[in-house]
Amino acid sequence: MDRDTDVLVVGAGPTGLALGIDLARRGVAALVVERAEALFPGSRGKGIQPRTMEVFDDLGVLDAIRAAGGTYPVGMIWQDGRRAGEHRMFDAAEPSEDAPYTEPWMVPQWRTQRILRARLEELGGEVAFGREVVGLAQDQGGVRAEFASGEVLTARYAVAADGGRSTVRRLLGIGMTGETVDPNPTLVADVRISGLDRDNWHVFPPGEGGGFLAICPLAGTEDFQLVAQFPDGTAPDLSLEGIRKVVATRSHLAPECLTELRWASDFRPRAALADRFRSGRLFLAGDAAHVHSPAGGQGLNTSVQDAYNLGWKLGAVLRGGADAALLDSYEEERRPIAADVLGLSTRVHRGETRRGEATRQLGLGYRQSSTRETRTGPGPLRAGDRAPDGTVAGVRLFDAFRGPHWTLLALGGAQAPDPGGRIRVVQGPAPRTYGPGLYLVRPDGYVGWAADTAAGLPDYLARFGRC
Structure with missing residues (x-):
């Protein structure tokens, strides 16, 4: 552990692992x-969510993610031991050429993390377990991290991806502003259970036995995820017998139907946003920067996209010769997104909006970013927007975007200059979602520059070093 590195990533959850993959490649x-x-x-x-599936496609893990999970089942509402009706958890949407993934994909978090770790190690990266950060210092040259073991590591930059109770955030003295979304304790557990089919998400509304209970089959496993709310404010019993009592009291199932407890935790849903996402050479990402209600499935997805935004910028500064000022755009772009998504997940939790187009995260973008530039509107797409999929002269655009490079699209007769560097050029007819013009797509799949002609393109590219 006593060695230097370019970037120290604290936390091996989905955020830290995704960032590690992006940096390694x-x-x-x-x-x-x-x-x-x-x-x-x-x-x-x-x-x-669909946008994160696009990210996972680029990071090289989508096939494994799809193989490890499945679609969400239809909700089945139970009343007095009888099936009382169905409930669709998500508004339906048909795939299209520009958005091939439209439904959320269910993968237990532990499987997602195993897949991400395997990809990280495939690229030569690693995870060091049992390393607790207890001290941090920084100067103009880098960051010095001290571990509970007494070991010390220095890095040029560090990223806190260590969760909602982030030690790094506390050491930096960065506050979080937020609210309690629901004061009632909630139990979540992974269990093995008999007496329920795996074709439905089983919902038991609140009754005399207590609060809400939901039991969802976890795609790709033999497990169910059990969620129970405790409106009387009592802390849930996380033992096997305690959870058996909850199941027996709130459903038609006998206690012994719950055959195995594999993991359990409890929490009070809250929403909170870090006051800053950066302190000098240290950055906050994922739950260390924003904490969501689990409703709507926004937390993990927003977190992975934090990593996706920060990864290419760190790479541009550390390997591409870009000015370090580029890193200022991480907070500029991601903090407003996190604030908006926090509001969305809270509204979903409170039943004020459904899980639909907004929760898929395909409409998120950076039109207000200082890193984007639109010159005379070339079509419906603007700099800062997500670059849609499509086909241009036989080339699938997501295939062209895949990798750590920039992509220049010359569409509908627009003339493509030689951009040099490692920029891929795709030229041909303009898909409907783009319109004619030149579109420079960032490594994270957002349009950075859009125009009718190439005037000003070299100056724009110079801001990002050796693209």
């Missing part, structure tokens, strides 16, 4: 450290 030396002795064992963040 850019040739950036990074070390992911984790306080625990193993990866998180529970199913907690089980919903992968």
Whole structure:
């Protein structure tokens, strides 16, 4: 552990692992450290939204994610031991050429993390377990991290991806502003259970036996995720016998139907946003920067996209020669997104809006970012927007975007200059979602520059070093 690295990533959850992958494929030396002795064992963040599936496609893990999970089942509402009706958890949407993934994909969080770790190690990265950060210092040259073991590591930059109770955030003295979404304690557990089919998400409304109970089959496993609310404010009993009592009291199932408890936790749903996402050479990402209600499946997805935004910028500064000022755009772009998504997940939790187009996260973008530039509107797409999929002269655009490079699209007769560097050029007819013009797509799949002609393009590219 006593060695230097370019980037120290604190936390081996989905955020830290995704960032480690993105840095590794850019040739950036990074070390992911984790306080625990193993990866998180529970199913907690089980919903992968369509935009995150696009990110996972680029990071090279989508096939494994799809193989490890499945679609969400239809909700089945039970009343007095009888099936009383169905409930659709998400508004339906048909796939299209520009948005091939439209439904959330269910993968237990522990499986997502295993897949991400395997990809990280495939790229030469690593996770150091049992490493608890207890001290941090920084100067103009880098960051010095001290671990509980007494070991010390220095890095040029560090990223806190260590969760809602982030030690790094506390050491930096960065506050969080938020609210309690629901004061009632909630139990979440991974269990083995008999007497319920795996074709439905089983919902038992509140009754005389207590609060809400939901039991969802976890795709790709033999487990169910059990969620129970405790409106009387009592802390739930996390033991096997305690959870058996909850099941027997709130459903038609006998206690012995719950055959095995694999993991359990409790929480009070809250929403909170860090006052800052950056302090000098240290950045906050994921739950360390924003804490969501689990309703709507927004937390893990927003977190992975934090990593996706920060990864290419760190790579540009550390390997591409870009000015370090580029890193200022991380907070500029991601904090407003996190604030908006926090509001969305809270509204979903309170039943004020459904899980639909907004929760898929395909409409998120950076039109207000200082890193984007639109010159005379070339079509419906603007700089800062997500770059849709499509086909241009036989080339699938997501295939062209895949990798750590920039992509220049010359569409509908627009003339493509030679951009040099490692920029891929795709030229051909303009898909409907783009319109004619030149579109420079960032490594994270958002349009950075859009125009009718190439005037000003070299100056724009110079801001990002050797693209």
